[in-house]
Structure formats: C-alpha cells, structure tokens
Amino acid sequence: xxxxxxxxxxxxxxxALIVGILIALCxxxxxxxxxxxxxxxxxxxxxxxxxxxxxxAAVLQLTNEMVIVLPVTVISAVLLLRTGQNAKIKGDxxxxxxxxxxxxxGYLIMNVFSTSSNLSGDVCSTLFGSTSxxxxxxxxxxxCTALSVAVMLIFILFYNKIFAVTFDEDFARxxxxxxxxxxxxxxxxxxxIIVLAMNLVGSLLISALVIFPALSAMRxxxxxxxxxxxxxxxxxxxxxxxxxxxxxxxxxxxSTIVAVDVAAFVICYITxxxxxxxxx
Amino acid sequence: xxxxxxxDLSLGYDSQVIVSGLNFQVDKGDYLCIVGxxxxxxxxxxxxxxxxxxxxxxxxxxxxxxxxxxxGYLPQQTDVQxxxxxxxxxxxxxxxxxxxxxxxxxxxxxxxxxxxxxxxxKINELSGRCYRELSGGQQQRVLLxxxxxxxxxxxxxxxxxxxxxxxxxxxMYELITELNKEGITIIMISHDIAAAVKYVSxxxxxxDTLFFGTTAEYLESDAGRMFFALQKGGEYCNx
Ligand SMILES: Nc1ncnc2c1ncn2[C@@H]1O[C@H](COP(=O)(O)OP(=O)(O)OP(=O)(O)O)[C@@H](O)[C@H]1O
Ligand SMILES: [Mg+2]
Numbered sequence: 001x002x003x004x005x006x007x008x009x010x011x012x013x014x015x016a017l018i019v020g021i022l023i024a025l026c027x028x029x030x031x032x033x034x035x036x037x038x039x040x041x042x043x044x045x046x047x048x049x050x051x052x053x054x055x056x057a058a059v060l061q062l063t064n065e066m067v068i069v070l071p072v073t074v075i076s077a078v079l080l081l082r083t084g085q086n087a088k089i090k091g092d093x094x095x096x097x098x099x100x101x102x103x104x105x106g107y108l109i110m111n112v113f114s115t116s117s118n119l120s121g122d123v124c125s126t127l128f129g130s131t132s133x134x135x136x137x138x139x140x141x142x143x144c145t146a147l148s149v150a151v152m153l154i155f156i157l158f159y160n161k162i163f164a165v166t167f168d169e170d171f172a173r174x175x176x177x178x179x180x181x182x183x184x185x186x187x188x189x190x191x192x193i194i195v196l197a198m199n200l201v202g203s204l205l206i207s208a209l210v211i212f213p214a215l216s217a218m219r220x221x222x223x224x225x226x227x228x229x230x231x232x233x234x235x236x237x238x239x240x241x242x243x244x245x246x247x248x249x250x251x252x253x254x255s256t257i258v259a260v261d262v263a264a265f266v267i268c269y270i271t272x273x274x275x276x277x278x279x280x
Numbered sequence: 281x282x283x284x285x286x287x288d289l290s291l292g293y294d295s296q297v298i299v300s301g302l303n304f305q306v307d308k309g310d311y312l313c314i315v316g317x318x319x320x321x322x323x324x325x326x327x328x329x330x331x332x333x334x335x336x337x338x339x340x341x342x343x344x345x346x347x348x349x350x351x352g353y354l355p356q357q358t359d360v361q362x363x364x365x366x367x368x369x370x371x372x373x374x375x376x377x378x379x380x381x382x383x384x385x386x387x388x389x390x391x392x393x394x395x396x397x398x399x400x401x402k403i404n405e406l407s408g409r410c411y412r413e414l415s416g417g418q419q420q421r422v423l424l425x426x427x428x429x430x431x432x433x434x435x436x437x438x439x440x441x442x443x444x445x446x447x448x449x450x451x452m453y454e455l456i457t458e459l460n461k462e463g464i465t466i467i468m469i470s471h472d473i474a475a476a477v478k479y480v481s482x483x484x485x486x487x488d489t490l491f492f493g494t495t496a497e498y499l500e501s502d503a504g505r506m507f508f509a510l511q512k513g514g515e516y517c518n519x
C-alpha cells in the first residue's frame with residue numbers, strides 16, 4: 001500500500017492511470033457493436049495495420065508516431081469496411097491479406113532499417129504493449145485525452161443511431177436512416193480506439209481489451225443500455241486493477257490488464273449462470 | 281404521379297431472374313396485397329421496393345415527395361443475432377429513429393408514440409423484457425410496433441400475421457385497415473388470401489402468371505380464381 005502511495009507521487013504513474021482509464025472506457029463502448037456486427041474481424045485487421053504503420057514511424061524515427069499511425073489506420077478502416085460490404089468472401093480474404101501483409105511488412109522494415117540495438121524488444125513491445133504507457137509525455141497524454149473525449153462524445157451523441165444500425169441494419173436503411181454513413185463513422189471510431197489502445201496493450205491484445213468487457217456484460221445483462229454501462233464500468237475497473245498490479249508486481253502492463261479482463265469474464269460467466277439459475 | 285411506380289421490373293439474385301416484366305403502381309391511400317406461392321419472389325420484391333436490393337432491370341420511381349424516412353417496414357425475418365441484448369422498449373423506440381434526423385435523443389412525443397404502439401400490440405407488459413427471450417409471436421408484435429413507429433406515409437409488411445394467434449390476427453387486420461383509413465398507404469405480403477380480399481383495395485399476384493388490379497378484378501381474373509379456389513379448396517367442395 002505504501003508502495004502504491006509512493007508511486008502515485010510520480011507524475012508518470014498518474015499519467016498512466018489517467019490514460020489507461022480513458023482508453024479502457026473508450027474501447028469498451030463500441031465492444032458490443034463490434035461483437036454483434038461481426039466487425040471484430042475489422043478490429044483485428046486494423047490492429048495489424050496499425051502495427052505496420054508503427055514500424056514505419058519507428059524507422060522514420062518520428063517522435064510522435066500518432067502522426068502516421070492514426071491516418072493510416074483510419075483510411076484502412078474505411079477501405080476494409082468498403083470491401084467487407086461489397087463482396088463477402090472477397091472481403092474476408094482482403095482483410096486477411098491486408099492484416100497479415102501489414103504485419104510481415106512492418107516486421108521486415110523494422111528489421112532492415114532499424115538502427116536500434118534491441119530489435120526484438122522493440123517488436124515485442126509494439127505487439128504486446130510495452131512500458132510505453134509509463135513513459136508518456138504530457139503531449140501524448142493530452143492527445144490521448146482529447147481523442148478519448150471525442151470518442152465518448154460521439155458515442156453518446158450517436159448512441160441511439162448506433163443501436164438502430166447495430167440491431168437491424170436493413171430496417172434502419174429501409175426506413176431512411178443513413179446506415180452507410182453511420183457504419184463509416186463506427187469504423188473510423190474503431191480505428192481511433194485501436195490506435196489509442198495500442199499504447200496501452202499493444203496491437204495483438206487490442207481485440208481482448210475491446211471485446212472482453214462487452215462479452216462479460218452480456219452474460220449478466222439483457223438490455224443494450226445496461227450492457228453498455230456495465231462493460232464501461234468493468235473495463236475501467238479491470239484497467240485500473242491491471243495497471244496497479246503491474247506497477248506493484250512489475251508485470252507487463254498490457255497482458256496484466258487483459259488477464260484481469262479474462263478473470264472478470266470468468267466471474268461474470270459464473271454469475272450469469274447463477275442469476276439465471278436462481279431466476280427459474 | 282403515384283407514390284411508387286414500377287416499370288418493367290426484373291427481380292432476382294446475381295443475374296438469376298425470378299420475376300420479370302413487373303408493372304404496377306401504388307397511389308396514396310391504397311391498400312395493396314401481394315400474393316403468390318412460396319419462393320415466388322414476394323420478399324425479394326419488397327426488398328427491392330425498399331432499395332435494399334438492386335433490381336436486375338426496369339425502374340422504381342418514388343413520387344409525391346415520398347421520402348425513405350416516412351416508410352415503415354416489417355421484415356419477414358430479421359437477421360437479428362441470437363445474443364443481441366436489447367429490451368422490447370429499446371427496439372420499439374428505434375423505429376422512431378427516422379424521425380430524429382441528426383438529433384441525438386428521442387423526444388417526448390416519440391417516447392409517447394412508442395408507448396402507444398406497444399399498447400396497440402399488447403406488449404406493454406413486456407417492455408422491459410429481453411427480445412431474444414420472447415416467443416415467436418411476441419417477437420413479431422415487437423417488430424410490428426417498431427414498424428408502426430417508423431410509418432408516416434407508407435407501411436410495408438412482409439407477412440404481418442405469420443405466427444400470431446387468431447385473436448391477435450383479427451385485431452391486426454383491423455388495426456391495419458384503421459391505419460389505412462387514417463391515410464397510411466399499406467403494402468402487405470400475405471398468404472391469407474381469404475382475409476386479404478375482405479380488406480384490401482388492390483392485389484398483385486406474382487408467380488407463373490402476373491396480375492395487378494383491384495380486388496374485384498382479381499376475383500374475376502383467371503389467376504385469382506385459380507389461386508383462390510386452391511387456397512379455399514375445402515370450403516368450395518363443401519359449398
Ligand atoms: N439471398 C438470396 N440469394 C439467392 N437467392 C435467393 C436469396 N433469397 C431468396 N432467394 C431465392 O429467390 C426466390 C424468391 O424468394 P423470396 O424470399 O422472395 O420468396 P417469397 O415469395 O417471399 O416466399 P415466401 O412465401 O416463402 O416468403 C426463391 O427461389 C429463393 O430461393
Ligand atoms: Mg417471403
């Protein structure tokens with residue numbers, strides 16, 4: 001406990017907590033939509049694209065990687081959505097190609113051009129999240145905060161539309177809701193979330209951060225609103241717990257958070273069975 | 281100009297034609313019933329009318345300032361995923377989405393409208409329940425309530441009474457007729473031809489023979505007599 005209080009006096013620990021909580025909150029919001037709309041494949045593909053972009057940024061030795069990673073990921077999100085909608089089978093293949101290609105390409109250029117002496121360390125930290133959450137500069141903290149707030153605002157303002165488009169896209173389209181625009185918006189927001197979450201857990205673990213809280217909440221609750229609120233709260237608690245544990249125990253931040261998320265899922269799964277059993 | 285004018289329309293999937301040479305029009309205040317055997321292309325036609333599917337040929341014109349957000353729609357099957365967490369109230373309210381435009385939240389009137397339509401469909405006790413835990417007939421009523429929320433000028437119904445019990449079926453027909461009298465244009469797919477001829481003003485028959493005309497004309501036509509006799513075969517023999 002004393003150790004924790006001591007750590008909290010360091011600004012970088014406070015930054016990590018703030019950013020961690022914001023990112024966890026954002027990524028959980030669209031989890032339900034992602035799971036139910038079968039968009040999870042886009043999430044996976046995008047995280048690999050983000051990895052490739054990150055590699056380019058690293059090679060170019062940009063101080064602020066976001067400048068490249070964010071636009072590349074957003075554009076890929078739009079493209080993937082297009083191909084995914086137009087032709088189902090071809091779309092799947094395109095996503096697999098893009099995501100695996102980006103992964104290979106990213107690793108390749110890191111290998112060829114990197115000047116860093118600790119190459120596998122770099123790759124590993126991009127894939128699994130690093131201590132980078134603990135080395136954030138105030139500028140990055142502000143950028144993360146601004147993007148998170150934007151994501152949350154969009155989500156709240158478009159909550160009802162996201163529900164309509166997720167629940168029954170054909171109905172929404174038939175009755176004059178601009179489903180395509182909202183799908184596009186959802187894809188862009190997902191891209192932003194993925195880029196944000198990469199700071200926290202690395203590109204391979206993003207899907208877990210996005211999907212686990214939603215799946216956990218769906219075990220217990222039955223309405224869209226309750227599931228959304230519950231997964232947001234769960235995600236924040238898990239991120240907070242994960243960061244604190246990783247600081248105290250010296251474990252890697254990203255995988256600790258995901259491990260806590262998995263534990264929460266197991267608890268929710270059991271609770272869900274118990275609640276439904278008691279209800280009968 | 282009519283609400284919907286269809287000229288020489290061909291329907292189908294991936295260049296495989298199911299129906300072709302379709303001509304008809306729907307005017308304001310009409311009550312059109314689309315009949316035909318299973319697989320004759322009724323649902324496909326409705327999806328094409330809603331621009332959810334591209335026609336293979338021909339054209340569909342919307343007239344008299346009919347905009348998509350004034351249309352209500354009851355799908356035959358929704359691709360709602362099994363595990364979607366959504367309450368009845370949330371779903372019915374989502375029918376009001378097309379009234380919102382860019383406004384983020386539902387207004388008081390829209391909430392009242394949703395409550396009224398839940399009352400009409402006798403699902404207000406279910407309003408907090410989860411959609412996926414309802415029976416088939418209850419789910420049908422939820423989707424009907426949603427369609428009613430979305431309707432301002434035209435209501436398209438794909439087999440609205442399928443899965444409903446006899447009492448609710450009768451009420452359903454009365455409700456649709458009432459809406460039609462209030463000025464809402466109805467396009468309905470139904471296999472219940474006996475009930476249809478009682479209520480509707482026009483009939484479109486698709487299948488091997490195509491027919492479009494008023495109900496009286498349909499009953500006189502070959503297609504109509506055949507189809508009607510087949511469906512009501514038992515009664516005709518007895519009578
Ligand atoms: N997604 C699809 N892809 C290819 N063919 C399809 C598709 N959906 C339907 N069909 C075919 O189109 C034809 C017409 O189908 P449709 O659903 O329009 O029939 P329907 O008249 O509504 O039948 P029902 O009375 O059973 O509802 C059928 O032969 C069906 O096999
Ligand atoms: Mg059908």
